[in-house]
Amino acid sequence: MSNQKTRTLSLSQRGMTFEILMWYFTRLSALAMYALILFGLIGGLIMGARNQMNFADVMRWAFMPNVTHVQSTDVPDIAPWASTFWKLTASALLLVAVAHGVHGLVVIADDYIASAGGRKIVRLLSVVMMLLMSAIGLYILWTS
C-alpha cells in the first residue's frame, strides 16, 4: 500500500480505535504536563520564588500550582499565587494528569486480569474514579 493511498483512508479504516487514541493521548498528555510544569516553574520564579522559597517548595508549586503549596514559605503576599490564572492552569494540569494516571492504571490492570468481563469492570470503575478524582481535585483547587 503506497503512502498516498493510506492518507486518503478515513481514520477508522486506518485502524483508529479507542486504544490507539489513548496511546496517542498518553504520549501527548506527557508533553502537555512537561509544558504545564515548566510554565508553573517559570511563573513561580517571575513571582519571586527565587528569593522567598527553597527548591523543594518551588517544585511543589510547579507540580501543582495550588496556593496551599506556598502557604508555608516566605512569600509575603500570596494574592498573585491564588489568582484565577493559576487556578485555571492548575485545573488544566489536574484534568490532564488524572486522565493520564487513570488510563495508566487501566493499562496495568489489563496486563494482570485474564477475563474479559473483569477488564470491562475495571474500565467502568476507572471512569467513575476519573470523574470522582477530577471533581475532588477541582473542588480543592477552587475552594483553597
Add this chain to the structure above:
Amino acid sequence: MGLKRNVSLLTGLRYKGQGPMLTFVLHRIGGLGMAIFITIHMLSSFLGGKGGVFVNTIYENWAFQVFIFFCVLFHAINGLRITILDLFPKLIEHHREAIWIEWAVFLPTFGIAALVIISTGLGG
C-alpha cells in the same frame, strides 16, 4: 488465582529483558507509586482532620520523599524517552543508546537530590 500463564513463575523470573525490561518495570512502579500517593494526598486534603495530619507525617519522612522523588523523576524522564521514540519512530533503531542517555540524565539528578534529602533528614 484464575490467571493462566503460558510460562511458569520461575521461567518468568529468569526472563532476561535487560535494560529495556528494567525501565519498563521501574516505569510501572513509578506510575503506581505516584497514582497511590496523589490519590491519598488529594483525599487527605479533601477530608482533612486527624487522618490528614497523620498522612502529612508520612509525606514529611525523608525515606518517603526519596521514594516519591524516584517515582516522579524516573517516570518523567523515561516517559519523555518513550514519547520521543514513539513520535519519531526512526529513532527506535537507537533505543538502547537512548536508555543509556536516560540513565546519564537520571542518575546524577536523582543522586544529588537523594543525597540532599537524606543528609537533611538525618542531620536535621
